[in-house]
Amino acid sequence: MTASNEYAKVGEFKPMDLLAAAAAREVIDGDVVFAGTGLPMLAIALAQNEHAPNAACIYEAGSIDGRPIDLPTSVGDARCAYQAAKCGGLFETFYGQLHAGYVTLGFLGGAEIDKYGSLNTTYVGTHASPKQRFTGSGGNADILSFAQRTVLIMVQEKRRFSERLEYVTSPGWMVRNWPKNEYVPKKQVYGKYSYGGPTACITDMAIFRFDENGIMYLDTVHPGFSAEDVRNNVDFDLDISKCKGETRPPTYKQLEILYKVVDPEGIFLP
Amino acid sequence: MGTINQLSLQEAVALIQDGDCLAFSGFTIWRRPTAMCYEILRQGKKNLHLFEVQGGFHSEVLVGGGAVRLWEGSWMGQEILGKTGVNLSRKQVSGEVIVDDLSHGHAVARAMAGAVNVPFFPTALAMGTDILNPEYDGFAKAGLRDGKNPKIPKEKYVVYKDPFYDMGEMLLMPSIKPNWGLIYAPMVGNEGTVRVLAQSYNDQDIFKACDKVIVITEEIVPDEYLRRDPAANIATGYEVDYVVVCPWAAHPTGSQFYYDTDADFLRSFNASTKTQDGFDKFAEEWIYGVKDHWEYLEKLGVKRLETLRASQATGYSSRVKRGTR
Numbered sequence: 001m002t003a004s005n006e007y008a009k010v011g012e013f014k015p016m017d018l019l020a021a022a023a024a025r026e027v028i029d030g031d032v033v034f035a036g037t038g039l040p041m042l043a044i045a046l047a048q049n050e051h052a053p054n055a056a057c058i059y060e061a062g063s064i065d066g067r068p069i070d071l072p073t074s075v076g077d078a079r080c081a082y083q084a085a086k087c088g089g090l091f092e093t094f095y096g097q098l099h100a101g102y103v104t105l106g107f108l109g110g111a112e113i114d115k116y117g118s119l120n121t122t123y124v125g126t127h128a129s130p131k132q133r134f135t136g137s138g139g140n141a142d143i144l145s146f147a148q149r150t151v152l153i154m155v156q157e158k159r160r161f162s163e164r165l166e167y168v169t170s171p172g173w174m175v176r177n178w179p180k181n182e183y184v185p186k187k188q189v190y191g192k193y194s195y196g197g198p199t200a201c202i203t204d205m206a207i208f209r210f211d212e213n214g215i216m217y218l219d220t221v222h223p224g225f226s227a228e229d230v231r232n233n234v235d236f237d238l239d240i241s242k243c244k245g246e247t248r249p250p251t252y253k254q255l256e257i258l259y260k261v262v263d264p265e266g267i268f269l270p
Numbered sequence: 271m272g273t274i275n276q277l278s279l280q281e282a283v284a285l286i287q288d289g290d291c292l293a294f295s296g297f298t299i300w301r302r303p304t305a306m307c308y309e310i311l312r313q314g315k316k317n318l319h320l321f322e323v324q325g326g327f328h329s330e331v332l333v334g335g336g337a338v339r340l341w342e343g344s345w346m347g348q349e350i351l352g353k354t355g356v357n358l359s360r361k362q363v364s365g366e367v368i369v370d371d372l373s374h375g376h377a378v379a380r381a382m383a384g385a386v387n388v389p390f391f392p393t394a395l396a397m398g399t400d401i402l403n404p405e406y407d408g409f410a411k412a413g414l415r416d417g418k419n420p421k422i423p424k425e426k427y428v429v430y431k432d433p434f435y436d437m438g439e440m441l442l443m444p445s446i447k448p449n450w451g452l453i454y455a456p457m458v459g460n461e462g463t464v465r466v467l468a469q470s471y472n473d474q475d476i477f478k479a480c481d482k483v484i485v486i487t488e489e490i491v492p493d494e495y496l497r498r499d500p501a502a503n504i505a506t507g508y509e510v511d512y513v514v515v516c517p518w519a520a521h522p523t524g525s526q527f528y529y530d531t532d533a534d535f536l537r538s539f540n541a542s543t544k545t546q547d548g549f550d551k552f553a554e555e556w557i558y559g560v561k562d563h564w565e566y567l568e569k570l571g572v573k574r575l576e577t578l579r580a581s582q583a584t585g586y587s588s589r590v591k592r593g594t595r
Binding site: 061087089128132137186 | 296300323324343344345346347349350351354358359363371372373374375378379393394395396397398400402403404405406411437438439440468469471472473474475527530531533584585586593595
């Protein structure tokens with residue numbers, strides 16, 4: 001790689017490049033990452049090619065620490081399993097890895113998020129009269145419940161950053177202790193299985209983090225957006241007092257890795 | 271020496287009764303017994319109960335075609351080729367299909383319990399979510415947890431306190447034992463030994479959890495070949511009840527080292543079947559309008575199939591154009 005570690009200038013990168021770089025920066029060398037299709041795949045591959053060569057990636061369909069030479073487009077893809085340390089099934093990934101406590105970092109998305117980082121990927125409307133069904137949980141609820149840190153990838157829209165979710169698919173820092181139906185801190189429900197929870201949320205406008213009470217606050221805004229822009233696209237009362245300024249753009253080196261090594265076919269980076 | 275009980279696709283599917291509970295091999299858009307699902311629609315099966323760790327094209331077809339009354343699982347879609355399962359979405363909203371949601375971890379726990387013949391499996395995954403909200407228990411709300419249907423547990427879950435090591439409260443998820451496991455596997459030995467060539471997904475659990483198993487396969491190979499590497503096999507012949515030979519039986523889902531997923535087919539299916547009218551047109555063209563699976567393959571054509579054919583070096587196709595470059 002010949003490109004430098006200087007930051008690219010506005011106009012020299014696309015929004016998706018910035019998201020991939022921001023998500024990759026959440027990966028720490030040595031992380032065991034549980035990732036899904038799309039942006040998380042770009043992020044983990046970028047991180048492995050840059051600052052986190054010892055990060056291992058688990059895809060829920062069963063591949064563990066694969067070394068894909070072609071970007072997968074599905075977590076069940078043969079490409080995920082290429083050069084994997086081992087290859088099993090979902091019992092291995094969800095119980096042998098996640099429930100066993102090996103997973104340090106998860107990447108997830110959702111249709112709706114609340115200020116405690118709970119997600120809805122199931123439906124909007126009521127149970128008696130659902131308006132639209134999404135995918136359902138898949139591994140979303142499991143990963144958010146057990147990964148030590150989880151990075152949430154969202155589209156920034158007021159209706160998606162909700163005061164109250166229409167369906168809580170995945171547990172943030174405050175949850176209901178079913179079947180008792182009391183709203184309590186996650187730790188109270190998970191007890192000795194309290195490994196962590198959501199730590200960051202990356203959108204097309206900003207990056208958010210969670211304070212000591214598990215409440216989301218604005219951390220940085222992407223170039224071209226203001227804290228006010230972000231607040232106008234959130235339905236709950238958002239703390240913007242800790243905003244550190246602008247999100248760092250991708251570096252020239254990161255762009256080179258993304259386009260020449262990670263996604264040369266233009267699958268997620270057209 | 272074991273033997274296999276080989277049936278035609280039509281004979282095998284004819285064994286499935288209206289109202290039966292089915293589970294499938296594979297994962298989202300990989301190794302699904304698609305040819306069997308097409309045949310289920312051709313034979314007009316109704317009121318099926320699907321237990322799915324997660325759904326995909328095969329079950330979207332069954333739901334869209336009106337064969338399904340009960341669906342329980344954790345997820346439905348085509349991954350990035352069409353994120354939401356549009357047919358299940360439409361039929362959940364209309365009330366035609368009764369849906370009960372699980373997490374992946376919950377569904378895996380239930381399949382594992384069924385596989386090893388224990389009535390429940392403990393888990394701490396996905397607690398504190400609306401998956402456990404009694405008001406959202408689709409099967410209970412429909413009055414189906416009355417103990418009359420042996421494939422539906424009387425409770426969706428139970429919270430219990432660990433009596434052994436004080437690990438606190440966790441969930442007991444009930445086992446599931448579907449009537450039929452419909453399994454796609456690329457290779458079956460002449461004594462019934464089953465091989466898959468990549469991630470095993472939940473296939474081994476589905477084999478053991480189901481009362482009866484039909485395996486649909488690309489080819490029957492000498493068992494002696496599969497027994498050279500026993501660790502790579504996922505089932506022994508006595509776990510298999512019936513075998514159907516059917517090339518490209520998983521299309522448009524993929525089968526590692528045989529063929530890639532047909533992304534264009536899946537994308538187009540997802541876009542065109544958002545309405546019932548759209549689904550009916552798809553079904554007329556690809557399911558009811560062809561007389562059998564061979565005619566389906568002829569309709570796909572040599573060029574399409576050869577483009578999808580997997581490399582024997584990597585297990586996936588090098589000919590498919592996947593991105594914009």
